[in-house]
Amino acid sequence: MHHTWTRYLTPGPVHHRLGLVCLGVGLQHGTLPVVGPRVLGHHVAVLVTAGGGWYAGPDGRRHPVTAPALLWLTPGVPHHYGADPATGWDEAFVDFTGPATAAYAELGCIDADRPLVPLTDAAPARAVVARIAHAARHGNPLLEIETAAAVHELLVVLRRTRAGTGPAPGTDPVLTGLARDAFRPLTVAEHAARHGLTPAALRAAVHRATGRGPKDYLLTVRLDRAKELLAATELPVAAVARRVGYDDPAYFSRLFTRRVGTAPARFRTERARPAPGAPGGGVPGGGVPDPEHPPAPAGESV
Incomplete structure (x- = not known):
């Protein structure tokens, strides 16, 4: 039946x-x-x-x-x-x-x-x-x-919901650690050492979790943060570059343009909404989102 x-x-x-x-x-x-x-x-x-x-x-x-x-x-x-x-x-x-x-x-x-x-x-x-x-x-x-x-x-x-593929989303210690250290001048080997892994093991762990390699994952974290700073603060592009790990603002601008499809200055012109009273941004209430603490939906406690 x-x-x-x-x-x-x-x-x-x-x-x-x-x-x-x-x-x-x-x-x-x-x-x-x-x-x-x-x-x-x-x-x-x-x-x-x-x-x-x-x-x-x-x-x-x-x-x-x-x-x-x-x-x-x-x-x-x-x-x-x-x-x-x-x-x-x-x-x-x-x-x-x-x-x-x-x-x-x-x-x-x-x-x-x-x-x-x-x-x-x-x-x-x-x-x-x-x-x-x-x-x-x-x-x-x-x-x-x-x-x-x-x-x-x-x-x-x-x-x-696939079983046996690692921690639940948002709790993977390797991805959490990479995101935390993404703006530091560390090589893939140094990132791996901080997690007690070989570079090959780190690449395998990141690919298993995201389908990408560590360099691409770190680049995405850096550029995501750069977009937030460009849109929500009035920091110069060179200062944004330093905050996300690039000492050479020209290199940062080329990298941003190649990956995003538009230059940092143009991205700011199109998206910027600086928070009133927070020209430097990056401070509580300054309009720059904290990826670890998104706002709760209406009606829910934080």
Whole structure:
């Protein structure tokens, strides 16, 4: 006995330019029929929220699946899976495709080498799938846009709830330490030593957490802070450069322009809102945000 609800979608060419599109969504439970063996031309995220079963990849060997778990079905990869014939499982799935899948794979949000992924909690991803299912109703004029946006969110949520990949977001001691020391004149080797790691181990840890290398991560932290200082203070560009770790303001300006796409002075002209009475910024109440203490939503205590 099983129950199945599915919707299949056909986004137009303009929707594919959103980067990701939803091709289908389904909610199923019970002793579902076995799937495959088969090969698909698009991605599918199969979320097992209760029960168990098995999964087999290209080698045909069956691996046990116990909820909460994720099955990554990637294009061109043979797969075969099924719920336990006695107890069944609860399943939600989303079919998707688009050019952004390559970037999500590079950033570690889609892992073709790890098709069976234990999750710490299926509820957040299940809630996103429920929103996709609601958006996919007939007569919704924003159907393709809403479902596409939710697929982006789903990939992030699945990355956050993946088991065995380190601390929860915002608590990774390596990333926290790198952000804290980002403005100091330290090499990657020196950053690694401060964490008791080799440079290779640091690179592996940062890539596992962010999909990027330490240099790129540190650069992003520096430029994010530089933007905040340019927008919220009247500090000279040279002073902003020094505050984010660059003694040579000309080098900072070239680096900022290359990465951001506009020069620091122009960025300030377009975005600046200096706080009244705080021309130097960088002081409490001076308008420069503290990344570690964002404001609480209205109605919540800080």
